[in-house]
Amino acid sequence: MTGGVNVSHVSRGAVYVCICLILQQIWNASAISIGRTNAVRHAASPFAPICTEWCTSVSKHRRSSAIGTSHGLEALYSSSGHNPMMMRMGVKNMMGKITGNGKASGSFPTQKQPHIKAKHNKLKNGFLFLRRSKPNKIEHNGVTDSYLKSLDSISGKYYFSLISYSNSTKLETVKIVQEAVQNVTAKAKRLKRKVISNELRGDIKRRKKAYISDWTDGFRNKRQVIPAILFLYFACLAPAVSFGTIASELTLGSIGVVEFLLSSGLSGMTYAVLCGQPMAFIAPTGLTLAFISGLFRFCTLNNLAFFPVYTWVGLWTSAFMMTLGLAGASKFIRYCTRFTDEIFNGLLSMNFIYEAVSSLRRNFMLADPNNLTMPFVALAMALSTYWKTMQVTMFQNSKFFTQKVRTFVKDFGPVAIIVLMSMLNQHSWVKSVHIPTLTVPAGLQLAGGRNFLIPLFSVPLGVRLLCSLPAVLLTSLFFMDQNISVRVVNNPDNKLKKGAAYNIDMIALGFITGVLSLVGLPWMCGATVQSMNHMRAMTETTFNEETKEVEIVSVTETRLTGFTIHALILSTLGLLPLLSYLPIPVVSGVFLFLGRKLMSGNSFLQRIRDSFAEKNRLEIDHPIHTLGRKKMNLFTLLQIACLLGLWVFKQNSATSIFFPSMIGLLMVIRSFVLPKYYTETELVALGDPTP
Numbered sequence: 001m002t003g004g005v006n007v008s009h010v011s012r013g014a015v016y017v018c019i020c021l022i023l024q025q026i027w028n029a030s031a032i033s034i035g036r037t038n039a040v041r042h043a044a045s046p047f048a049p050i051c052t053e054w055c056t057s058v059s060k061h062r063r064s065s066a067i068g069t070s071h072g073l074e075a076l077y078s079s080s081g082h083n084p085m086m087m088r089m090g091v092k093n094m095m096g097k098i099t100g101n102g103k104a105s106g107s108f109p110t111q112k113q114p115h116i117k118a119k120h121n122k123l124k125n126g127f128l129f130l131r132r133s134k135p136n137k138i139e140h141n142g143v144t145d146s147y148l149k150s151l152d153s154i155s156g157k158y159y160f161s162l163i164s165y166s167n168s169t170k171l172e173t174v175k176i177v178q179e180a181v182q183n184v185t186a187k188a189k190r191l192k193r194k195v196i197s198n199e200l201r202g203d204i205k206r207r208k209k210a211y212i213s214d215w216t217d218g219f220r221n222k223r224q225v226i227p228a229i230l231f232l233y234f235a236c237l238a239p240a241v242s243f244g245t246i247a248s249e250l251t252l253g254s255i256g257v258v259e260f261l262l263s264s265g266l267s268g269m270t271y272a273v274l275c276g277q278p279m280a281f282i283a284p285t286g287l288t289l290a291f292i293s294g295l296f297r298f299c300t301l302n303n304l305a306f307f308p309v310y311t312w313v314g315l316w317t318s319a320f321m322m323t324l325g326l327a328g329a330s331k332f333i334r335y336c337t338r339f340t341d342e343i344f345n346g347l348l349s350m351n352f353i354y355e356a357v358s359s360l361r362r363n364f365m366l367a368d369p370n371n372l373t374m375p376f377v378a379l380a381m382a383l384s385t386y387w388k389t390m391q392v393t394m395f396q397n398s399k400f401f402t403q404k405v406r407t408f409v410k411d412f413g414p415v416a417i418i419v420l421m422s423m424l425n426q427h428s429w430v431k432s433v434h435i436p437t438l439t440v441p442a443g444l445q446l447a448g449g450r451n452f453l454i455p456l457f458s459v460p461l462g463v464r465l466l467c468s469l470p471a472v473l474l475t476s477l478f479f480m481d482q483n484i485s486v487r488v489v490n491n492p493d494n495k496l497k498k499g500a501a502y503n504i505d506m507i508a509l510g511f512i513t514g515v516l517s518l519v520g521l522p523w524m525c526g527a528t529v530q531s532m533n534h535m536r537a538m539t540e541t542t543f544n545e546e547t548k549e550v551e552i553v554s555v556t557e558t559r560l561t562g563f564t565i566h567a568l569i570l571s572t573l574g575l576l577p578l579l580s581y582l583p584i585p586v587v588s589g590v591f592l593f594l595g596r597k598l599m600s601g602n603s604f605l606q607r608i609r610d611s612f613a614e615k616n617r618l619e620i621d622h623p624i625h626t627l628g629r630k631k632m633n634l635f636t637l638l639q640i641a642c643l644l645g646l647w648v649f650k651q652n653s654a655t656s657i658f659f660p661s662m663i664g665l666l667m668v669i670r671s672f673v674l675p676k677y678y679t680e681t682e683l684v685a686l687g688d689p690t691p
Helices: 007-033 038-044 048-058 066-079 084-099 145-155 159-195 198-208 211-220 222-250 257-274 286-301 306-326 329-335 338-366 373-397 403-424 428-433 461-466 468-489 502-518 528-537 560-579 584-599 603-610 629-651 656-676 680-685
Strands: 131-134 137-139 539-544 549-555
Touching: 198 502, 211 222, 211 560, 222 257, 222 286, 222 338, 222 403, 222 528, 222 560, 222 584, 257 502, 257 560, 286 306, 286 338, 286 468, 286 629, 286 656, 306 329, 306 461, 306 468, 306 502, 329 468, 329 502, 329 656, 338 373, 338 468, 338 528, 338 584, 338 603, 338 629, 338 656, 373 403, 373 428, 373 584, 403 584, 461 468, 468 502, 468 528, 468 656, 528 539, 528 560, 528 584, 603 629, 629 656, 656 680
Parallel strands: none
Antiparallel strands: 131 137, 539 549
């Protein structure tokens, strides 16, 4: 006895009703044989009242365990051919009396599964809804598979088969979803292989292993990092300020010093985070400035708004650069051989020296002819800055003091010279000469007070599309400048260990170019001079007494220096009044130093000097011994002619916008013209083998 109800009484009643239902099935069969209708069969059935009477008697007892039996009876009653709704209503009325809430809920008395909450969701025709609530466990209002099989054997219906069908349908659905996911994944991988080239994947695989060490290595070698940051801060600040001043004149105040400082700082920091080769820097260059000035003149002559055109040219260039990076186009830079590299580096070196000389020449032109004290003092200050900076950087190879002292002088010497020269300019006598200093705005404000974002849709659609044409020229300039600068850094002679990633560098530069274009800031690209000085500042060397040459011991490859240097340049915007104390001749001296350092290791410029030397006094592996003086000098003269042609093309305002296309002409000359006059052995002797 449980709760006042005899369980055996309920069980016997259920068996009795089951016998009645079997007899009902026989009655139906006999009714069909004599042709009675379905309504007549139901009405004339002598066994129909039996189930209802039994359910009424059970409803007098309040036992929740009888609910499960009622559901079994409902299912059986439905299978007997009677109207299931009548039985269902009776069962619900009975269950309402038992549970007190008018809802059918409970479990079979023969099963103890308290952790399963029974839910009776019915399908049509009296079948119960079957579901799986936990993995590998069937829940049918608390009913197990064996019980359903017993119902199958009694009623002739296939409840267990229904469960199996439901479960198999769910498994098939899961399988279909899994196959769909696998297909989508496979298509995504195929698309990834099509979009991302093998070269780019190789770059990512090669550099991702070293990304963390690119930052931590800088913290481990603070003694070398700190002086490098201090020197390169001024080395990178000087071009930004100088080119900003020049750009303000060329663009009639549209782009000035603030824009160049802001662009240099933000671009350099972003590039240090995203690039593949952190030893390379991006910065404003004379070649980029020539293109900007040419574009400004083009817009002025054609009555076009400069900044919207500037933005669309930059966006097209960004798209082209990122496409080239994804496609692995940097592999074609191998066709840009040493012949092109030497001419290009010579052009950059000439540009730095030209800007320095132009600044000093301007002092003489603007001075009073009867009083040339100021221009001569400025010239002396510039030459002193250049000569002293060269001396302190070469002091490491001298024989004086210890190696530690020589390294300290080499690292901190350039910064000390810039500070000392600026302090000298504050002396009362020098101050009376009125040496010109940097002209910077008093506060942080864009040129002309313009908005930060450019209204790029203010030009017609046709102009936006046509901007892709100059973008092709700018892309070729960036492609050559960026890859040549990075390739100079990746030279095996520099003994870098972490590997190159040209295509990542291209994508990073493309992204930066797009962002700068949207806000109208000057474009940055690979800076060979700053990159080489960065690499040399982070290089530990020693002097070999036997060979009498300087040898590289190791290079600290880190992103920390580049990020910090450009963060300092960005912070200079808050110290603009202090820059007004920096004399322009000191900046000119730094330009002379950078241009001269870029000449180091350029065999093209060395061959110009060696063309006047005695043949027997040159090294045994010198190309003059393989080619002879005449043929070697012809090769050198061709490079000089190409260099001068590029310079004239760049300086001419009418052709400066098309200047980048001339760099590609150098590759054509090397690939198709020179092999007709020089053998491969002679080209190898010149250090320019065919790729």
